[in-house]
Amino acid sequence: MTNDIPDHGDRRVPMPPQSAAGRATATALAPPAAAAVPRQSPAPRQDAAPAPKKQRDAFFDNAKYLAIVLVAMGHAWEPLRDGSRAAAALYITVYAFHMPAFIIISGYFSRSFDMRKDRLQRLITGVAVPYILFETAYTFFKRWADDDPGYPISLLDPWYLTWFLVALFIWRLTTPLWKVVRWPIPLALAVAVAASVSPDIGDDLDLQRVLQFLPFFVLGLNLKAEHFKLVRNRRARIAAVPVMAGALLFAYWAAPRMNAAWFYHRDAAQELHAPWWSGAVMTLAMFGCSLVLVACFFAWIPGRTMWCTALGAGTLYGYLLHGFLAKGSRFWDWYDAAWLHTPWGAIVLTLIAGTVITLLCTPPVQRVFRFAMEPKMDWAFKKDPVGAARHRS
Template identity: 75%
Template sequence: MTNVLRPHGHQRTPLPPESRASPLTPSRDAAAPQPGGSPTPPGGNSAVKKRDPFFDNAKYLAIVLVAIGHAWQPLTADSRIAEALYIFVYAFHMPAFIVISGYFSRSFDMRTDRLQRLITGVAVPYIVFETAYSYFKRYADDDPGYPISLLDPWYLTWFLIALFIWRLTTPLWKIVRWPVPLALSVAVLASVSPDIGDDLDLQRVLQFLPFFVVGLVLKPEHFQLVRRREVRILSVPVFAAALLFAYWVTPRMATSWFYHRDSVQELTAPWWTGLVMTPALFGCSMVLVACFYAWVPRREMWFTALGAGTLYGYLLHGFLAKGSRFWDWYDAGWLHTVWGAVALTVLAAAVVTVLCSRPVQRVFRFVMEPKMEWAFRRDAAELARGRAEKKAPAPTAGDGGTAARG
């Protein structure tokens, strides 16, 4: 169900310290100033600072892995190789996405404009797509009784409600002394608590929480570290070992462990298993996330601009992913061959690429990034500045001349 400039040598341009954008933030943020961008020009006007291509590349590649994982899922029932690849991808694609979410949430506080953006950029898309997905399931799956509930996220919308909750708790994680161990402890407790229930998909919210908190505590130099040549070289045997382990573990371990949506009791394991498996899965995922980041291109690529539209690709491809099951597209025998799996992989990557493109963004921008000025009161400080500007006398020619001479 869950479901993502490079000079030679070690002298590399440092990553920007932070940005206020979300990893799922649409193209409206593409022109937003970011620390580490272009300097102010001599004329004194601030230049529009450029987005860092590394993060856009990482977001695009992560969302492609999400779509590919969804395309592979129906193949896992009769192919051990497909299931191994599926487990391998699911071990790190959402954690990689969530770590970037945390990194770009470091500046979040309860300031009015940031709360407004949290509502328009996360809460509103959640409400719209949770409703749209519910109606889609009713009619596409011939399930007219399926309830529409904003408290029970269905399919992909869990990430939006999780991001909303994580962002609201950001000030807490910024003041505690050991945020990552504390978040991991919360995840462990959640994994052994079967009574949490399905409201707001809190199991997944809490079990994925440590990855978000890791992003909050990361600094630019940490991303610089994984871009070192030796880390890239080391990541190759690590990925290979992870693939072999995934192949070995497929008959022995349910893929549901990697969804993080159930307690260990619901996975028919003894309660104490959560004390071991949750930290172990977290550690394995973080190693694979580091290996993934090590191979993300640092320079501008043909797909870099698509990283600004990952919210579109993430939410829209879900209709096709679920529709393919509802309409029995996988009943075609050729899809369960090697060439069929390759074709599905290419098709999934191509579809989500199109859904991240600018034309699609223009069509769905009213849903993904509504302005909604009408819904918010103007900030008191902003109103005060406006009144002060109206009361200030207009400068005279003599004043201008005096200022120029001064």
């Protein structure tokens, strides 16, 4: 049997002679000889470009700013409650959700906290040091403005607004614990209920507030971005209107009948002259009520960048600094003016409170007081040899 394809073996079939044009084309396309290519040293290794800075979420900055405005307004309304049932109703309604909203956001942004060195340093410089400085400053302010030279400096007994810094420090340190337990929110609620019926806890570090507000922080730790999106739609915004209106009507009815101290979460039930079991009932009921109102509040928060969005980064400045004016207004009898206790006076006072707290959150104020709020303090911490070696490389 013969093959259809002839086998030429090792024989070479001569190619036809190349034309001059073909030789020119081959010469042009051929790579240069290896000897003609100069040897080059490898290019130096380029450092990777730094990762772009993570942008802040406008929704949360807007929420923090509006929450701190409500804090200031609530403090402005407090002396008006006795003479105005409407002011008392507004005060109760705002106090039912403004600090829970702030604490939930604080918990949400504490999700990544662990015992890593840099995060512990930020906790010390951003929370513990401001607490020490402002607790001391508030004490000297009270001695001078209230003519009380014997008022003691006590870091174990937070005065006025500084309780939040103590609470945030403790909550954040316990974050790893809430990440490993199976039912963190029910456990935190159980702790809050136990605190509300335990008058022996005392006033050290304002532990009643730390423990009774704890469920809101733990809830924030367990929330995800999609949970906030559930209330950020048109249907939720519309539903929030009758809910908030109903809350205001209920507050108007309850103002002369209810002890507003329940909203401060700083006392056990027995200290409010109520039966012990009412502490458990009120803690659970107010937790549910606060969550509903917080959801309504979040539903109305715009998610786009606005003129006030940048102020959300300075809310702690406004919170701590406005305390001097809030307390000074009582020490210096500013509320003795009769016009403040009229409807127009209350409106003007509300606008003043909103304007002052806004100014205290602005970047110029942040630059002036950054030494107290966000001190660098590199000198106070040991150098990280691993981090230094990474930086040199």
